Amino acid sequence: MANNHPDSAWTTATEQLQALGLSAYAARTFVALVRLGDGSAKEVSENADVPRTRVYDAVEELADLGLVDVQHSSPKRFWAVSTETTGQHFDREYSHRVNTLTDALDQLSTGTRSTEQRGVWTVTGRETVTERIDEFVSSAEEEVVYMTVDDLLTERLTDSLADAADRGVSIQLAGMADGTEGHFDDALPEATYFESIWDWADTPAGRLLMVDREKTLVSVLVDDGDAPSRAETAIWGSGSANGLVVVLKAMFAWQLDRDHDDGAADNRR
Secondary structure (H helix, E strand, O other): OOOOOOOHHHHHHHHHHHHOOOOHHHHHHHHHHHHHOEEEHHHHHHHHOOOHHHHHHHHHHHHHOOOEEEEOOOOOEEEEOOHHHHHHHHHHHHHHHHHHHHHHHHHHOOOOOOOOOOOOEEEEOHHHHHHHHHHHHHOOOOEEEEEEOHHHOOHHHHHHHHHHHHOOOEEEEEOOOOOHHHHHHHHOOOOEEEOOOOOOOOOOEEEEEEEOOOEEEEEEEEOOOOOOOOEEEEEEEEOOOOHHHHHHHHHHHHHHHHHHHHHHHHHHO
């Protein structure tokens, strides 16, 4: 029988459960039981587009994970645990998996990764670029220079910048695009704004980051077919002698230093 539940919640739930490791039949069976409250193999089969004989295999998979209980009646009936318990199960499971993964990777790491690089590295995708920026900001010790456009404002990076400011890192927001300064005013009252020599109007520019004047990242936005938002691609480099770092540091350092000197002079008046 065809799936009679084409709504987005049904689709999202089954897709996410499969992404978390359940088989397709187990995911459909679990979602059907959540919707039914409890049910027999026949009822699940009719509601979840799962062959009746495969419902029992799916229930066994779910029971092994502690997600379904079985009533040994005739016919057998199945009951799904609560949404909260389901979330806690997968949270524990994947926290354990992530911890196991990072421990293994730490053992494999040589710990000698060079911070001085001659070339630049390419990063593709908004989420990946955001992760890289978050990583760089989290490593900042003295100064962060950040520039972005309204389309790329995220709470995640605002929080990272705020955490850096709490550590005593100087936050310099350069030549912000229209609409972005107001976003940062409340979250980053300690931040300093200055005019950049870059004019971002009518350009595909996305974000620019400079950390401690030794690590830089620049991204651009490009059309991605019929996608509702433009795709993002970035390049980054690190090390005081890295070409990208040298160029961007030269472009911004004079302005930062000049603003600092002007501010000091104003304080002396």
